[in-house]
Amino acid sequence: MRMAELSAESGIPVATIKYYLREGLLPAGERTSPNQARYGEEHVRRLKLIRALVEVGGLSVATVREVVAAVDSDRAAYSVLGVAQRALTRFDADVPDEDREWAMGVVGELAREHGWKFGPDNPVAELLVGTVCTIRALGHQALLDQIGRYADIADRIAQADLDTLEAGVSMDRIVEAAVVGTVLGDRLFEGFRRLAQAAETARRYSVG
Amino acid sequence: MRMAELSAESGIPVATIKYYLREGLLPAGERTSPNQARYGEEHVRRLKLIRALVEVGGLSVATVREVVAAVDSDRAAYSVLGVAQRALTRFDADVPDEDREWAMGVVGELAREHGWKFGPDNPVAELLVGTVCTIRALGHQALLDQIGRYADIADRIAQADLDTLEAGVSMDRIVEAAVVGTVLGDRLFEGFRRLAQAAETARRYSVG
Structure with a gap:
């Protein structure tokens, strides 16, 4: 055409x-x-x-x-996925060295418990370290106390993500499907989470 | 100072x-x-x-x-939360009318099943409708087939979100805490999800 x-x-x-x-x-x-x-x-x-x-x-x-x-x-599909994941994960904030060490300890401990692996300079680890430091700097300790619960839920959603990927597509489209699943799947879940938060708030406080 | x-x-x-x-x-x-x-x-x-x-x-x-x-x-805390949630949810893509009707049906059905409520012009509903339409347009039916599983996980994470909010702060800081929890909590979970996806991929395919 x-x-x-x-x-x-x-x-x-x-x-x-x-x-x-x-x-x-x-x-x-x-x-x-x-x-x-x-x-x-x-x-x-x-x-x-x-x-x-x-x-x-x-x-x-x-x-x-x-x-x-x-x-x-x-490149092989899983290598491409790594490249795509890096491109999709941006984190630009600076973190002081002493905070970084503490936060890397928190993230590393969770990663050991959940069998997650990451190399040095992994942008996802950078995102997590920076976010954990920022949460502490803002004094929101309660969020850090619950961090393990969020990690557990992440394992569940990753299983759903991989099941989705396997159910749907032929190998020649698997990389595209993974990119779509990551980008649109994040947005989808963001929306569900907001609606669920509003519903849970209403249930607990009888508002809305 | x-x-x-x-x-x-x-x-x-x-x-x-x-x-x-x-x-x-x-x-x-x-x-x-x-x-x-x-x-x-x-x-x-x-x-x-x-x-x-x-x-x-x-x-x-x-x-x-x-x-x-x-x-x-x-304004009352829960009304402020609604304003903050609207400001935090941006979705600007156009959706054709006939797609919108179908997608609103999909989202509405899920909302009924999960007890989620939203009014007309709710930006979160707009985000979901637009994302669902885009996923269909790209031909990723497998992601739509699994949509209920993501909705279930969203209910779980919303419970964790509200527990976190209740555990941490006095009423005069609850709105700030909710904003921090929403913005930084999304980023935290995004990072966990990426690490968990990589680990699940490695488990299923013995790579990495």
């Missing part, structure tokens, strides 16, 4: 598609003349994925570029 | 503090001369909260302004 049809099919304006092409998010079409190119179903599919990651996942164009590069790479 | 001490105490540069004052995130200090003002512990505390919401929670300055305005308002 031509650019105009690709735009109609995907529901994305031509100018936006050209921007994604320039930014390397979308592979070039097959050139049929100096001014024209042909696009296929894989372009429609990729555009839908980009839109989901940007609009629903709230990812920046730079992060989407990293994620689709990982999806397109020839 | 003076501006320089407030900066030293909170670890936030003077220029940034002045920006927060101008933007209405931080209440003005008590003026002691035309060029000087005095700040108290409540300013240190508020600065830590702002930094946590911006750096760890990834919120925009505009969203932080809405959230702290809700924290500062004289």
Whole structure:
């Protein structure tokens, strides 16, 4: 199909598609003349994925570029998942060294109990260390006291995540499915959690 | 304390503090001369909260302004929580009308089963409807098939959230605690979920 049809099919304006092409998010079409190119179903599919990651996942164009590069790479699926997970996990706040050591102890202890493993400079560990330090700095000890309960629930949701991944897709789409599951699955769960919090508040305090 | 001490105490540069004052995130200090003002512990505390919401929670300055305005308002705690929850939930993608109707049915059915309630134009419902539509458009039916399992886990985590809130704080800080719990608690759980996913992947496929 031509650019105009690709735009109609995907529901994305031509100018936006050209921007994604320039930014390397979308592979070039097959050139049929100096001014024209042909696009296929894989372009429609990729555009839908980009839109989901940007609009629903709230990812920046730079992060989407990293994620689709990982999806397109020839690396083994689980290695690609690691790259995607890193791209999806951002944590930029600075943490003082002495706080870091304490927080790494808290996170490391939980990881041992739950059989979680992570290497040095893992961005997920950075996120956890920074978040734990911030919670302490704000004086919300109660949240730290309950941290093990959240870790238990995380194990449950990870089982659901892997069951979902296995149920749904062929190997050639498993990396895309994992990215969608991570980005949209987080948003879905965020929404459920908010509704459940409101309902639980109403139950306990008879409001609402 | 003076501006320089407030900066030293909170670890936030003077220029940034002045920006927060101008933007209405931080209440003005008590003026002691035309060029000087005095700040108290409540300013240190508020600065830590702002930094946590911006750096760890990834919120925009505009969203932080809405959230702290809700924290500062004289409204009842549970009404403030509703305002904060709305400010914290952003969903901007457009959804076609026929998809919306179907997705609202899916979300409404889950809400009935779980005792969740929401009014028209609730931003959390918008988030869920949009996410469900996007997942379907991408063809990830397996994720929709498992949606009830995620909803069950959300009920569990909401119980942990409310227990945490009740354990920790006096009423005058409960709104702040709920905001911290929501923003930082989401980030914490996101990190745990990633580590648990990696461990579950390794267990099932003997990799890593």
